Amino acid sequence: MNSENISPVLSDFQAPSRRETERLFRFRTPTDLDGQSVHRLIARCPPLDVNSLYANLLQCLHFSGTSILAETGDGQLAAFISGYVIPENPDTLFIWQVAVDPVHRGKGVALSMLEALLDRTLSMGVRYLETTISPENGPSRKLFQKLFSRRKAPFSRRPLFGRETHFGGGHDDEVLYRGGPFSAVGP
Ligand SMILES: CC(C)(COP(=O)(O)OP(=O)(O)OC[C@H]1O[C@@H](n2cnc3c(N)ncnc32)[C@H](O)[C@@H]1OP(=O)(O)O)[C@@H](O)C(=O)NCCC(=O)NCCS
Numbered sequence: 001m002n003s004e005n006i007s008p009v010l011s012d013f014q015a016p017s018r019r020e021t022e023r024l025f026r027f028r029t030p031t032d033l034d035g036q037s038v039h040r041l042i043a044r045c046p047p048l049d050v051n052s053l054y055a056n057l058l059q060c061l062h063f064s065g066t067s068i069l070a071e072t073g074d075g076q077l078a079a080f081i082s083g084y085v086i087p088e089n090p091d092t093l094f095i096w097q098v099a100v101d102p103v104h105r106g107k108g109v110a111l112s113m114l115e116a117l118l119d120r121t122l123s124m125g126v127r128y129l130e131t132t133i134s135p136e137n138g139p140s141r142k143l144f145q146k147l148f149s150r151r152k153a154p155f156s157r158r159p160l161f162g163r164e165t166h167f168g169g170g171h172d173d174e175v176l177y178r179g180g181p182f183s184a185v186g187p
Pocket of ligand 1 (some may be wrong): 047106110
């Protein structure tokens with residue numbers, strides 16, 4: 001597969017203040033008791049694949065240290081990010097899904113959560129972040145490019161899963177984005 005190296009984008013931008021977002025939402029690690037509300041949230045967030053409730057329960061239980069959720073002041077689930085450290089690459093955090101409830105989008109929630117999760121996992125030895133993005137998902141691509149830019153991390157991308165090869169025609173291509181190394185706590 002071809003790999004495309006991309007220089008870091010260091011241009012100035014108006015990023016949402018992470019502190020401001022964390023005032024409006026409480027960030028925490030998920031527990032198994034969040035599994036059902038996570039499952040319902042994912043269903044409200046196309047084009048995400050809806051996994052089984054059991055899969056979401058396992059994400060909240062076994063991958064809680066590498067996942068994060070945001071809830072509103074009254075305890076409603078606003079957003080969830082599932083991730084795990086790749087067993088063969090313990091310095092790499094793989095972001096599985098990012099889901100922000102439609103009513104809470106555009107407030108910097110996803111970006112702030114990604115940064116909080118990255119900072120948490122840096123202490124576990126994580127230095128790189130990977131995710132896959134389908135070419136049609138512009139918001140997701142911009143979100144991760146913004147994260148890499150904000151953290152001054154170079155990134156590369158290459159095809160990972162193909163529509164025909166891996167999905168039998170039933171799913172868009174998935175392109176692997178890999179950014180890092182990350183070392184410093186963000187702004
Ligand atoms: C993609 C998604 C997670 C973004 O969540 P969000 O909290 O609204 O994102 P943020 O407010 O943190 O945005 C951060 C940056 O991402 C980019 N971005 C986010 N949503 C965007 C959109 N709809 N269009 C263009 N850029 C977007 C922007 O660069 C933005 O920074 P800016 O507002 O300063 O320009 C959310 O729209 C979502 O849950 N979508 C459905 C599920 C999905 O596609 N998940 C991603 C794949 S795993």
